[in-house]
Amino acid sequence: MLLVRKPSVLQWTAHSRGKMRFYGLSEQRVKRVIHSPQRLEEGIAPKTIAMMQDAGTAKHPYEIWVMIQKKRRGMGDKRQETTTVISAWRYPGKTKAGDPLPAEILRELRRFF
Numbered sequence: 001m002l003l004v005r006k007p008s009v010l011q012w013t014a015h016s017r018g019k020m021r022f023y024g025l026s027e028q029r030v031k032r033v034i035h036s037p038q039r040l041e042e043g044i045a046p047k048t049i050a051m052m053q054d055a056g057t058a059k060h061p062y063e064i065w066v067m068i069q070k071k072r073r074g075m076g077d078k079r080q081e082t083t084t085v086i087s088a089w090r091y092p093g094k095t096k097a098g099d100p101l102p103a104e105i106l107r108e109l110r111r112f113f
Helices: 014-023 027-035 103-112
Strands: 009-012 039-042 049-056 061-073 080-092
Touching: 009 014, 009 027, 014 027, 014 080, 027 049, 027 061, 027 080
Parallel strands: 009 080
Antiparallel strands: 039 049, 049 061, 061 080
């Protein structure tokens, strides 16, 4: 028997669209990070999740980070899960698991939350 999940609706904030444009990230690339992250961490903003994938080359490695928030809306059988992409960015180099994000990114995100 094959189980089929209801698809999650993906919403984008204006902030995430602007960051994607600034860092040269496509919608499809961000979706790939959401679909198969290499690392998950608690987001800076309340009730958010940060996801990461390695990218780049051996000489010039970087990471792609995406911050999302999941919500459930509706009642009964009509209940639908929405995923809101809050922010997306490239981080030059490699971060250690559990390390806080750089102060510059923290300051920038706190302006919006």
